[in-house]
Structure formats: C-alpha cells, structure tokens
Amino acid sequence: MTTGPDTTHLHPHRTGIWLIGARGSVATTAVAGCAAVAAGLQPATGMVTETAPFADTGLPALGDLVFGGHDTATTPLPKRAEALVADGVLPYGLPDAARAELAAADDAIRPGGPQHGDTRDDEELIAAFAHDLADFVRTHRLARAVVVNVASTEPAAPTSGGDRLPPSSLYASAALRAGCPYVNFTPSTGLHHPRLRAEAARAGLPYAGRDGKTGQTLLRSVLAPMFAQRALPVRAWSGTNLLGGGDGAALADPAAAAVKNAGKARVLSDTLGELPDGELHIDNVPALGDWKTAWDHVAFDGFLGSRMVLQTIWQGCDSALAAPLVLDLARLTARAHEAGLSGPLTELGFYFKDPDGGPSGLADQYAALTGFAERLRRGRA
C-alpha cells in the first residue's frame, strides 16, 4: 500500500481501488485491513486470493493497492476507524498502525452525490464522478483503478418516475466513462439499469456483481445443494436477520430490504428448482452494531413423509466478512482488465448472492473461480 502520490512516473503494478461509500464500515475495514496484512501485522484471514490456488496468477500485490473513493459522509477515515475499534469491529491498535494509509485514502476521497439540494442533473453528476476517477488515476500514476460499490443499499426505484438514474447507476456510468472495471458489492442497481446496457456493452470493460455473499446466503449456497443432491424436498425455508450499524438502518426501509431479499431468494430458487415457502426478515437492531445474527429454519421432508428440520444461527461481523471479499474482487477484476477480459465475469459468482450467470451452488462456484485462477496463471506464461 502506498501512502502518497508519486509524481515521477507510471507504476505498472500500482492499482487503484475506488470505493463508492468510501467512509463506511466496509471501506474503512478494507483500507485498514489491507495495510495491516500487507505489513504482516495480521494474517490474510478471509482473503481467498491469498490461498494456494491463486499463487502466480499475477494479481496486484496488497502493497500496490491505492485507495480512494466517493462518499457523502465527511467523518475522516482515521476517526471512523477509532469508532470501529470501540464497536469491536477492528482490533485495538489497528488505527494507529494504519494511520498513514487511512489518512492517504481519506485524502483521495471526493464528495459523492447527489447531495441534498444538489442542482446537477444526471449527466453533470456522471461527468463530475468520471473526472474524479480520471484525476485519481493520473495523480497516483496508477496502471488502472477498479470501482467497487460498497455504499448502503438503495431503495428499489419506483417503476414510474424513472427519469433519473439511481445513484448507484450514476457511479457505474462514471466508471464506464473513465474506463474503469466495476464491481457491485451491494444489491443496488448499478450497471443493471436498462439505460446503461448499451454503454456497458460498448465499453469493453470487465465487471462483476451483485451483492456480496457474506453470511446467511453463503450458508444457503452450500446447504441448498445438499438438500437437492440428497433428494430431500424443502417444504419451507424461513429466515430472520438481525443487524445494526449503517446497513441495519438502511435495510429498515422496506424498499431497500425488498431489493436485498430478491437476491437472497435467488440461490434457493436456482438450486432447489423452485422457491420454497417461507419469509425472510431483515430487522434493524441498533444494539447489535456491526454484528449480524441470522437464523434460518428449514423444514424438509424425509423418507415416507417424515418431517425434519435444520436450523442455523450465524453470528458474524458484517464489515469483517465483507472487507476481504472486496479486496479479492478488486484484485481479480483488475487482473481481468489487465488480461483484456470484458463483460460479466461469471467466474466470480462465488462472491455474490445474485451473480451474472454461472452455477448457483458454492462448490461449483469455487471450481469456476479456481479454474479462472488457472487461466490467469497460464495467461502469464
């Protein structure tokens, strides 16, 4: 990780990660964690790209990643990091150890939008965002920059008043315009807006999404295939998520939760052949902070109609689950760009609730991912 701009020449390996929502918990954890792992202060827990199958695949080194991004919030990253320590998300001492990197990333954050009272139209916003991106690449003499959306889930767009693009699509359009690969770690629309379709096809850039698979859906993507393979029909799959933090507050909006749930349901319908009965609740519980609890109740049939039940309880820290995947995705997408790939990276379905094609069970997705790594490795030879 590089802490300041180098103004003399282009760095062939230096890769930018431009985070939409750059002052949120996930972004802060990714920036501080990248610094700590690069410095050898922490193991690379949760980073799949640091495991054996990804050796010699030409991914940018953690020390060559440079962070920036857009956000409408103004609390500086070092201060956000301190708050995450108090909330039990970051280990004590990390904000100090990563002070330089946090400050450097904070310097590279530009105001997001549209802000309240913003008079700019969509075109002006896209142009401004694309300019910020180009400036980031130039200032830091980056080989490339990947745009990653880690902002709060936005509500489902009303079908009627579709004059304006949702914010996530403004940023996605700006990425295309600036020639940057794009990763959508949220369930928001992003590149999936009909008005961006032609533009995305023309741009010749790789992209990946949607909605990082960090907890309950990760579990579902290994459990649902088990029921299918064992010929055990699922009668009902019910779930409740409790979470606080910014994500909890955003998802307390039923329109945002609906977007989230649509992706979560997909793994079940894709794997089981049809969507079983059962509801999925997302409750905002501020007392839990960034810690998430997900309870699942699966009622399934056994031989001769016997009624059986599997329940799972998953308790994890949302930002700590997401951050290593964000780093993985940025590195893989940057490398795909370098390799000249374009269009949806279906091999990255391992990371997403609602992927752009590819298999739906986690094991098959992992096989696709390691196959992708193998191709990248051979491409270097």
Add this chain to the structure above:
Amino acid sequence: MTTGPDTTHLHPHRTGIWLIGARGSVATTAVAGCAAVAAGLQPATGMVTETAPFADTGLPALGDLVFGGHDTATTPLPKRAEALVADGVLPYGLPDAARAELAAADDAIRPGGPQHGDTRDDEELIAAFAHDLADFVRTHRLARAVVVNVASTEPAAPTSGGDRLPPSSLYASAALRAGCPYVNFTPSTGLHHPRLRAEAARAGLPYAGRDGKTGQTLLRSVLAPMFAQRALPVRAWSGTNLLGGGDGAALADPAAAAVKNAGKARVLSDTLGELPDGELHIDNVPALGDWKTAWDHVAFDGFLGSRMVLQTIWQGCDSALAAPLVLDLARLTARAHEAGLSGPLTELGFYFKDPDGGPSGLADQYAALTGFAERLRRGRA
C-alpha cells in the same frame, strides 16, 4: 418387490438385499418403505437413485428387490413396523399396506450370532452365515444378493485379545465366501479387519463403506469445505448428539461411541487440513426415541482476528434418514457387481462418513457419484 419365492426359474433382475440387523429400525423402514414406494403409495423422498442422473443406469427396480437377513432379535417385522408407527417413524397405515412384503422378508431372516452361550467358533459361524446367504439366493432364484450391515455399532475391539473376529467381520467374511457384494452402513469393523484383507482382495467383489452419513456429518461435509474455500480458519468445532432408540443405547457405550466419533472427525480433518479443537458427545436420551438432535458450534476467525460463530441444529428421524440410503447403496452395489467391478467403490463416498478413498467434501462426492452413474449408463449401450 416380490412377496414369496418363485421356484421355477432364475430371475435375471431379481436382486437380494441381505440385511445384518434385519429386524432393527433401519431395516424395517427400508423393507416397508421400499414396498410403499414401489407401489406408488409414497414418493421416493431421499432416494438419490430415483433422481434424474440415475435414469437408464440399469439399477435393479425397487419392485425387483427381495429382502432377507440375519438378526439375533426375534420380534417379527410386522410387529416392529407397528411399534415404529407408535414412535412416529412410520406413517399410520404403512404396516398394513406393506404387510405381505414385511412378512415375506421376515420369513427370510435367519438367526444371527454369536448368540449368548454360542459354542461355535469363528469358522463355524462364517460357514453358517454363508450357507444362509447361498440358500437365500437359491431359494429366491436371485441374480445376486448384496449384504448390507445395518446392525448396532459394535464396541471397538480390544487391541489385545484379538483371537476372535468381531461379529461384523464374521458377516463380512461370510459375504465374501458366498460371493456377495458387501456394504457397511455402520462404523463397525466389517471388511476392515486385517485378517480379511487378503480374502477381500482375492474375492473380486465390489464393496463400500463405512458408516452412513445421515445427519451431523452430512452437514459437516458441506460446511467444512465452505470454511476452507473462504479461507476462514476454524478455531473449534464442538458438537452434541442426542438420540434414543437402539442406536442411542448402543452408543451410550463409550467404546462404541469412540468408533463412531473417529469416522465423524475424519470429514473435518480431511477438509480443513487439521482437526480443530472441540469435543463430540453422543448422549443416549431414551425420550427422543428414533429422533435425533445434533447441535454443532463452530468458532471461526474472520478478517483481522474477529471471532465469529456458526451453530446448527439438525432434528431428524434416524431410520428415515438411513433407509433410502440403504436402498440406494444396495442398488448401486448390485449394479456394480453386474458390471463386473470389484474392490472399494470410491465413487460411493457421498454416502459415508469414513469412505474408502475419494474426495471429502459433499459436492465433490456428488460429482463422483453422478460420474459413476454416467459410466454405468454408458456401460449398457
């Protein structure tokens, strides 16, 4: 399913299933359930061999299966079936619907051993068992018979006083002598005894084992790969099983539980690279009858040392989980025998806690199994 011997000519498709522990819950459920499914009274829930990948693979039809076996118990199968209705294992009405098949199977059960006070030595017992098997095949004019061990788990053999073979190995040796394929659905020794090694190699018969994967270990075989693939180190994997019925009583013996646990641990050590901390308890809870509850607690590390937890609770009926797998295994092993295969069927690891080779994650095991089906299908062309 055929209800009585046919004395006129050999049936090329009629296949015997010779159950060790033929009057136990699993055997009773398999016999009654096979009749109900063959008659179209019940769906083939839990029978993987009835799903699409197994079409046209030449498996014996459910209606061509003929049951017999050894047991030291004397309660007739129709009466056992009534008791299983009262215990909530079999649906009301099934014992009546399958009365003929239960009676026919009961007629074909021969006394097991060694009984209390038995004066026969190992060689005499093996000879008697092999004679029973040959008689079963001849009387019912079967194309072949598969021996399946579904008896209660036997205690670990004392290392010293190894003059006698454990009972499970006596039956396994009898299967070899009678030229019958062999499946060990329990963690008992069976064919894995050093003194049977040479004999097994010479026999040229297919065999499969050990210990059917029906609940907690099934879950572990999909969850452990998830942790490995996501680079999330498991710090401790703890579990408690509560079960009643005959299996609960048998496993209350620490020596029997130790045998069981060794197999259960294998999926974790094979998948995770090392066996994590954590104990595994098997408690006999008579009040639960044949219903089993398994609680697992997995403590794992997240990014930057955050501590996360997954808990699972599995509630299922042991016999209803096992019986369709027993039918699957008998059909697949019979077909392997017909196809001239011999030695360990590593492609059946999908069904076992402690398989004879092959991959350890369920997804890879399923791929191996469907690949096996594909080879059987092509073998018929």
Add this chain to the structure above:
Amino acid sequence: MTTGPDTTHLHPHRTGIWLIGARGSVATTAVAGCAAVAAGLQPATGMVTETAPFADTGLPALGDLVFGGHDTATTPLPKRAEALVADGVLPYGLPDAARAELAAADDAIRPGGPQHGDTRDDEELIAAFAHDLADFVRTHRLARAVVVNVASTEPAAPTSGGDRLPPSSLYASAALRAGCPYVNFTPSTGLHHPRLRAEAARAGLPYAGRDGKTGQTLLRSVLAPMFAQRALPVRAWSGTNLLGGGDGAALADPAAAAVKNAGKARVLSDTLGELPDGELHIDNVPALGDWKTAWDHVAFDGFLGSRMVLQTIWQGCDSALAAPLVLDLARLTARAHEAGLSGPLTELGFYFKDPDGGPSGLADQYAALTGFAERLRRGRA
C-alpha cells in the same frame, strides 16, 4: 363426561363448556382429550387444575363437563379428530376411544355467525346466540355453562366503521345475556369492546382473558423477570414465530398479527419497565401444520458494557398446548361463578398474555393462582 342429554333432572355438578370455534383444532383436542383423561387413558399432562394445589377446591370433575359451541365450519368433530391424528396432533386411536364424546359435542354445536350473506343485525345475532346457549343449558340440565372463545384471531377493527360489533363481541354479549361466565382465550376483542363495558359491569358474572399464553410469551414471562431481577438491561428482544394450521393462516393477515403482537409485547413492557427494541414476526408456514416454532433473540448488557445474548427455540404443538389450559380456565371460571364471584378474575393472569390486571411475571402469577385455589378450598369449608 356425559355423552347425551339427560332429560329427567338437574345435575348440580354438570357443567357446560360452550366453545366459540367449536370445530377448530383447539376445541377438538379439548373435547377428545377431556374424554381420554376422564377415562384414565391419558395422564392429565398440562392441566394445572389436576395438580396438588387444586385438590378439594370444588372444581367440576372432568367427567361432569359437557361440550357444545358455535362454529361456522361444518366438518364433524370425529372427522376433524381423524385429521388431527394424521397431522400428529392427536395420538393414534384417540378418535375411536372418544368417539361417543366427540359425536355428542358435535350434536351440540350450533351455526355461528355472521355467515357470508347473513342479513341479521347485531341484535338479532346476539339474541340467536344467547338462545342457543340457554337451550344448551336447559337440554343438558346443566348447573351452568362457561363460554370460551377459541376461534381464530380476528383482524383489528377499523377505528372508523365501528357500527358493527366484531364477531367475538357478539358472542361475548350473548354470554352476558344468557348469564354465562366468559373466557377469551384469543386476542380478539370479546368483552373488551367499549359498547359492552356497562353491560359487563351490570351482569355480575366472572370473566377472564385475553389470549392464552402457550409458548413464546410463556417463556418471556419467566425470562423477562430474570433480566429485571438480575439488573441486566435488555437492549433488544427480537422474535420470529413460524406456524401453520388455521392459526398460521389467520395470523398471516397483518391486522390479525398486530392484535396478537400487542398482547405479546405487554409482558416485556410490564416486566422490564419499557419495551425494548426488536420486532416480532408471525409467519404462516403451512408445512408446519399445527406445530409452532418460536425463536427469540435477546441482546442484553452485562457488567462494564459487555454484550451478551440469550436465544430460545420453542417447538410445540399449538393445540396440545392450548387445550389443557382451556379446560383449566373453564373449570376455574365455573367454580368462580358457583362461588358468586364477578368481574375480571385477575388471579387467572397465569394463563394469559394480556391479563385483566395482576402481576406480569409467571412466578407471581402462579402465586396468585394458587392463592385463588386456597380461597376456593376455604370457601367450601
């Protein structure tokens, strides 16, 4: 339990139980179960009135209870009972053993209302219901009859169009008019309608309610006092209920669920001083039939701000939980009537989510109940 009307003289102990919703699962279970316990075929599990503190308190004997009621459904009770066996609610054989009592109760059921297309106004309906009740008491020469509402939860009344009384209040008014004590085992309005207030006060009859406490709220009424007594502040109490059957379908209506949840919340706010954060979901899961699963997640603070969690999972059969309480309440309320008591029986808060006064913790409610039993016993001396 008496199976047919006796036309010769009044029975001083024979007590009627008039069930609103007399052909539902709870009513069927209560009628069949009362017969089985009275005949000594089943233990009196779950019947508090059969425990030591209630000896010699003058309650009507189980064999002296006579059942009837209103329902808009027409499936006869013996047939309903068979369906409950198939659903695992009633034990096999019970419908046969209680055939006479089920048929007798079914004969005493009269059509409820208002039916679809009913042209009768409130006054006509109340008069008809009261006439049915009086007829029941006379025909069976009963000392008295208690009206117990066990019908499905009705939606919250719209505040505006309040011209008509909700059905539960029509039945409650009919009970008053016929001089019958009244028990509301549901969260529906019943006697709690403002327009019945004066009438209830005038009637001089004992009554009790609302909403039987059978599962999650029962648990909450012992757990919430624990947190309060130990000075452990509850930060959030979240819950999800999964249930099928008629109650699941009725509570899938958000207006009905809202009524239910208001009562459930009361035990928390009364005990903890304020209602903690956290939502409460009621999901209709038809696959579960009459079996209910309730998951609760309680986030609480420990010493020095440590964050702790209690989770509970309750799995029970709704009708089997409710029926013995219905029998208890009918007996206690009949005895209160005999003893000349009138107004709300606050000592019965032990049975209700939303009681008419009295303490809110279960232990204090139990003390009040056994104190009531003691007064009844002394009243006989």
Add this chain to the structure above:
Amino acid sequence: MTTGPDTTHLHPHRTGIWLIGARGSVATTAVAGCAAVAAGLQPATGMVTETAPFADTGLPALGDLVFGGHDTATTPLPKRAEALVADGVLPYGLPDAARAELAAADDAIRPGGPQHGDTRDDEELIAAFAHDLADFVRTHRLARAVVVNVASTEPAAPTSGGDRLPPSSLYASAALRAGCPYVNFTPSTGLHHPRLRAEAARAGLPYAGRDGKTGQTLLRSVLAPMFAQRALPVRAWSGTNLLGGGDGAALADPAAAAVKNAGKARVLSDTLGELPDGELHIDNVPALGDWKTAWDHVAFDGFLGSRMVLQTIWQGCDSALAAPLVLDLARLTARAHEAGLSGPLTELGFYFKDPDGGPSGLADQYAALTGFAERLRRGRA
C-alpha cells in the same frame, strides 16, 4: 474505593473484600469494575444491590470497599487487566482509569498455598492465611473483611486419602479463625468439609455459598419452575457448556467438572421433584477465551403425549457475569455481619447453584432476597 492504607484511625464503613484467587479474571474484573462504577464511569449493570429494593439498607458503599487476597499466581493486577481488554472482557481504557485501585489491590495480595513443594502442614497454612487476613484488616483499619472464594474449581477430593484438607477448606478455616464472614462463589468444598463443621458453628459468623449462578443454571432456575407450574413433565434435560479461559482449563479435569455438575443438577431435581434424564457436558474450548456458550435441550411432554422441545443458547462473558455478583455478595455478607447475623445466609440462595437451604426457583429466591433487604432496612431504624 480507597487506594492506600490510612494509618490514623479506624474507618467505621471501610470494608475489606479478601479474594481467594485474587489475580484471576473474576477478581480483576471485580476490582476494576468496582472502581469504574464508584467513579461513575460505568453504570452498575448486573449489581442487584444497586437497585431500588436495596436502598437504605446500610450496605457498605462501593467507594468504601478495599480489596486484597491470596493467589499463587504472580502476574500483577494491572497487567491482568490489560490482558482482559485484549480478550474483550474489559472495555478499552478501563485499566488506565482504574490503575490506582488495581495497584492498591495488587499490593494487598499475599501468596496462596499450598504451593508446589510446600512443606507446611494444614495447621501452618491456616495460621499463615489467618495472619495475612488480620494484617489486612489492621493495616487498612477496616471495620471488617469478607473472604470470597473465586479461585478455580478444585477437583473432588478422593474419599480415601482425606488426611489433608482441600485448599478451599484451608482458606475457609483461616477466615473463621480471623473472624471473617465467608462466601464460596465456587463449587469447591470450602466450609462444607466435615472437619470444619463444629468450628463453623462455634464461630458465630455469617457465611454463604456455593457456586455462583451466572448462566446456564440461572436460566434453569427460571425455566424448571415454569415446567413444574404448568404441569409439563420434563422427559430429558441435556446440556453442553463450551468455555475457555482458566475455568475452561480447570473444568477439563473430569473430577472438577463432576463437582460443578453436581451443583448444576440440584436446581433441576429440587424444582422438578426428580432429576430428569440427560447429560451435562463442560468442554474446554480455548478459542472462546472468557466467553461461554451454553446450549440446553429440554424434551418435555405435552397434552396427550405430544413431544415438545425447548432449546436455549446462552452466550456471555463469564467474568462479567460473576464480578457484580461477587460485589453484591460481599456487601450483603458484610452487612449481615454488622447486623450480628451468623450461620448460613439462606436468603442469598438467589446467587447460588447449590445454596445452603431456601427455595430453588429464582422468583422465590428473589422474594427471599428482597425480604432480607427489607429486614436490613428496618434493622437500621
């Protein structure tokens, strides 16, 4: 809390708390937490003596408590406190805020025993400990000191070789000799040794025990009465505890776990009339540190033999659960001593798994405790 000895005159309110195991997690948390609460830095969460019913009962103020104790460990308290921050037990910043109090308490800690290779006999050890206690009271000019055992559970004494007293009984005997009230927060023998019986009776001192009720048993003491009061027979009550830290390691010794479990079982047998089926496991899981997870599975019967299940999962920090109870008990026992009470304080059963008499359900124990507070209040008038 006073940070150093005052050498001029006796303080009528200054009360000593002499902790056996004074450098363990519970002791460190109690000392640091008392300082933080006394200074207004933290709320008095979990301290029952700080709630309304205990106002004006004459308890020593938190600021008047002076800590000391015995321990064989030598790591200073300030350093132990830092380690507890890293383990997530104490909040960041607390060791600094309570530095003076931790150092003062550490100065007052004397070496425990018998140490490895100790040549002193029981009498010499008791005399040495009693001398340490007397010295503590005199140096700090205390009105009195309460001895509280918070050391690791010691193994069950072998029945035969009973020449030596167990260590916990040596300390208990020293307390008697020094005229100090005694509280046993552990399941170890302490005062319950037959050879201390006469001495305890003669001493005229108040005492209380055994084994603080902090988690699973606390829950059981509210849940078991619920089943009893509702006439729901418990068929089996099974449990597994996972914990790390020093207590986890100590209880990995089966002899120590057996002592612990005997107390835990008592609440069930006392409340339910008999001990239900079901085992209780205590597993040492170092990865969990001081955080404890307890799973309970209660199989109970419903009406007409229906089988129902309650499961609970309790996740808490052991030291944070124990420390406020230790402070409560020391204050209450000191006040009892001041009031001239002697013998077992049965009114403190609220705090113990295995109390010296009194009721077994938590609600009744709470009533006894608040009644005790009322008597103390009246005693001041």
